[in-house]
Amino acid sequence: MKKIINLILFIAILSTPWLHAQDDVLNPYEGNATSDPSENLITESYQIPSYNLYLQDWNNEYLKIKSLGISFGNNDDIKIILVESHNNAFAMPCDLYRITSKYGNRKGGMHTGIDLALAKGAPIRCCFDGVVRMAKEYSSYGKTVVVRHYNGLETVYAHLDSIYVQPNEMVRAGQLVGTAGNSGRASGVHLHFETRFLYEHFDPEKMIDFGSGDLISNILTIAKSELDFDTAPEAPATAQTPTPTPTPTPAPTTANNNAPATANNAPATTNPTPKPATQPAPNNTANNNNSGSVIHTVVSGDTLYGIARKYGTTVDKLLKLNNITEDSKLQLGQKIRVK
Numbered sequence: 484m485k486k487i488i489n490l491i492l493f494i495a496i497l498s499t500p501w502l503h504a505q506d507d508v509l510n511p512y513e514g515n516a517t518s519d520p521s522e523n524l525i526t527e528s529y530q531i532p533s534y535n536l537y538l539q540d541w542n543n544e545y546l547k548i549k550s551l552g553i554s555f556g557n558n559d560d561i562k563i564i565l566v567e568s569h570n571n572a573f574a575m576p577c578d579l580y581r582i583t584s585k586y587g588n589r590k591g592g593m594h595t596g597i598d599l600a601l602a603k604g605a606p607i608r609c610c611f612d613g614v615v616r617m618a619k620e621y622s623s624y625g626k627t628v629v630v631r632h633y634n635g636l637e638t639v640y641a642h643l644d645s646i647y648v649q650p651n652e653m654v655r656a657g658q659l660v661g662t663a664g665n666s667g668r669a670s671g672v673h674l675h676f677e678t679r680f681l682y683e684h685f686d687p688e689k690m691i692d693f694g695s696g697d698l699i700s701n702i703l704t705i706a707k708s709e710l711d712f713d714t715a716p717e718a719p720a721t722a723q724t725p726t727p728t729p730t731p732t733p734a735p736t737t738a739n740n741n742a743p744a745t746a747n748n749a750p751a752t753t754n755p756t757p758k759p760a761t762q763p764a765p766n767n768t769a770n771n772n773n774s775g776s777v778i779h780t781v782v783s784g785d786t787l788y789g790i791a792r793k794y795g796t797t798v799d800k801l802l803k804l805n806n807i808t809e810d811s812k813l814q815l816g817q818k819i820r821v822k
């Protein structure tokens with residue numbers, strides 16, 4: 484089944500490093516054929532979700548291998564379309580739940596997700612279509628599944644009892660990814676559920692109304708200030724002490740100044756102030772000349788004419804906005820500014 488990926492990202496700032504990226508989409512699995520090719524596994528014909536947005540990082544080992552260092556303006560929001568017409572509808576990660584711990588600072592450290600108490604063995608489902616990036620036992624998270632979705636969001640399902648998917652497997656919204664458990668450092672059976680963008684976590688309740696069991700809006704708006712780009716400790720779940728979790732060794736390709744997620748984080752007790760999850764971005768009327776730009780990610784079959792028509796603009800305007808010529812060959816994953 485060929486998946487058509489049609490990702491539209493509204494980025495409220497122009498100076499993003501991927502905006503002018505012209506490089507090809509590389510497939511790290513190219514030439515790496517498995518002996519048992521399943522049609523559910525990534526092959527060369529499948530695009531890794533948001534591969535260029537993540538600066539060509541796709542790893543099956545670590546929840547957050549590094550901060551990507553993508554520069555957003557101080558006052559800008561990121562707007563992400565959650566479900567498009569060709570996607571399967573959003574699915575709640577689990578059926579019956581009681582919130583036992585919300586996202587944010589709490590005694591013992593920053594809680595990077597939301598805890599939903601469940602019966603052992605309760606089904607855990609993927610929220611959106613995507614590809615499994617991680618499916619493994621992961622330090623204090625226990626058995627963990629991480630799915631990257633086509634809009635660049637990642638969802639994390641931790642403390643599972645069983646895992647039903649494997650890395651690089653394409654999954655659909657609503658698909659069973661595992662069952663609820665208390666693996667890892669969990670005080671009881673619950674799902675520790677995280678939402679992340681560019682590896683940085685944000686409050687799942689910004690996106691999901693856990694009372695009604697639906698998305699709050701089909702357009703998720705995240706303020707830059709709500710993505711803890713450099714400061715967030717990665718203490719998962721029911722961490723009771725500031726004892727650091729086992730530190731993953733950074734992959735050899737990440738030799739830079741960015742510490743791996745769980746390394747050297749400041750003790751969480753130094754900042755007992757609750758994080759204001761819905762704090763409005765101050766002075767957000769500044770720099771409005773930059774807001775409202777719209778970025779289109781090139782997918783298979785795209786043409787300049789088609790993109791122009793889709794966004795109600797003209798090829799000429801696209802050429803000027805992107806400093807390209809009519810002869811320019813569009814490449815999969817290329818970011819085209821359309822407004």
Ligand SMILES: [Zn+2]
Nearest residue numbers: 597598675720
């Ligand atoms: Zn938790």
